[in-house]
Amino acid sequence: MISTILLLGTILSTVPGRIEDVAGSVRRNVLLPIGQTLDRLLAPVDRALQPVADGYNRRLGTYFGEMTGLQFALIFGALIALLTAGLWAPLVSGSLLRTLALASIWAIFAMSWDIQSGYTGYISFGHSVLSAAAGYTTALLLVHVNPELSLWITAPISVLAALVLGLLIALPSLRLEGPYFSLITFVAVLLFYRLTTAFTSLGGIPGFSSPDVFTWDPTMRYYYMLVPMLLIALALTFMARSNLGMILVAIRENESAVSAAGINPTKFKIWSFALSSIPMGIGGVLLVGFTGNVDPHTFVIVDNSIEMIAMAVIGGMSSILGPLGGAFLFEFLNHEVLHGFSTPVRYLFLWGLVLLVLVFARDGLFRMIWHRLGAVRGENE
């Protein structure tokens, strides 16, 4: 028995070495030549697009970050593809527009999580409580105040509710250092979940079905989700590329250095949470308009909070656009590629992917692609 265990131990201990050898030879013999070929093919494209990118860099580079020719092509291409999806997506698959609309909402969540958790390093495990606050506020207003209230009234109040709850969580917890913040956010979402299921006045398990969806037209619905998402992406990218982003990253890397710089880290941590709560609230309002139902499973459960983190991790934390890409990849895999499988199997695969990214590509897939594109320079040829 013992010798079997020892034998097994010996075999297992050689496995990591083997894996490294294999990974090394794969890198040398497969990835490197592919990379070099891609470089050769893409360098002229990069050079050709550089003047356009330079035009952008001169006007907007300071505000949203500078780009190389290829990076500009990726962003511009993705933007055009998203804006014209109403035309081409139905030709690809009947459900694609729905998937893209859902991905837009989740992209808002992932980016909102990122500006706070990804940038400051104070990881929130309970962000879904913010979108839930907005969703439940909308539902409660319709049920208990007036079912005829217009979106123009319910939406701002709902976003405000997300902000207020965000501040309630952030004000006491972000004064603390270390793991307390993460634990408090985690407890907050568990509390909110039990609250919504315990009291029928809060809808209980079935929730509220009284809110209306924005529209039944899939194309219109998609644009209702896409346009706010793009505006939020623009606003958060602008913030992240400013002094604010610099200070938030510095808090993550070395909080005491931020104090030594004469900057109040607590104030900036709380501000980042507020800045995150507002788009979380907008996302919550959109989710109501997408599903037409406000219930614990759609809005509150802690799985939602973890899914946002997964999307940000897959795309690349602390980059805003990485989590955006991560959300679209996650939802595309979930609802288009894997739609034939049962929910548990789909999530088994998706969490496996998150684990792989965490182990092998810690900067995230989209950040990796972004830096790879940036490294293709015409002059290298």
Added chain:
Amino acid sequence: MSVLEVDGLTKRFGGLVAVDDFSLDVEQGEIVGLIGPNGSGKSTVFNCIMSIYDVTEGTIQFNGDAITDDKTHEIVNKGLSRVSQESNPIDLYPVAGNIKLFTLPNSIRSLRGGASDEEIYEYAARIDIEDKLQEMPDELPHADVRRLEIAKALATEPEMLLLDEPFAGMNQAEINELAGQIERFREEGMTIVVVDHNMGGLMNLVDRVVVLNNGEMLAAGSPEEIAENQRVQEAYLAGEGL
């Protein structure tokens, strides 16, 4: 006029008294050396002044303002800056970015403030790392990382600088060069306290020396007096030489 007044400072960690009833006055334009064997409480004094630690007893005034209960960033914004013993640059940012962070205003509305490239160059030039601005901190030799720490402190435009073991790990040529630069800061009007565990780098730099031993003030006087002080020599006998 006293720029910094530390009065009856006591710091206890549980049962351990790290600093015991320590007082220190620093005049405008002075360079004061604060020395003592390892573990004598020098860095604790700095940490109390900068509010890294809460003070157990005693008061600290800067320019007549009580700063005992201020937060670190408030003290920095009042014109007191400390260069700590450990270098802690942010490795994600180049030297210029590390300096820039220290010029950013403490305001969530200021999205585009902070020093211009020319101003960052000026801060770096005062400590001779202006040709390293685009390098990453982890590529710099030790002495340049230490210079970066000083450049960061300069970028907060301090009236007074607390230097914690600035010469540690430097060779004699680097020590002489840095001592010259510190002397220049004084000529520009800055007041400076330098902590060191021996007199090596301080002898020709400081106006006077305060000696700390086991958290208490042991002696004070000119560098020459301290070098010959019997009690100071005995205190150091336990550890390394003066």
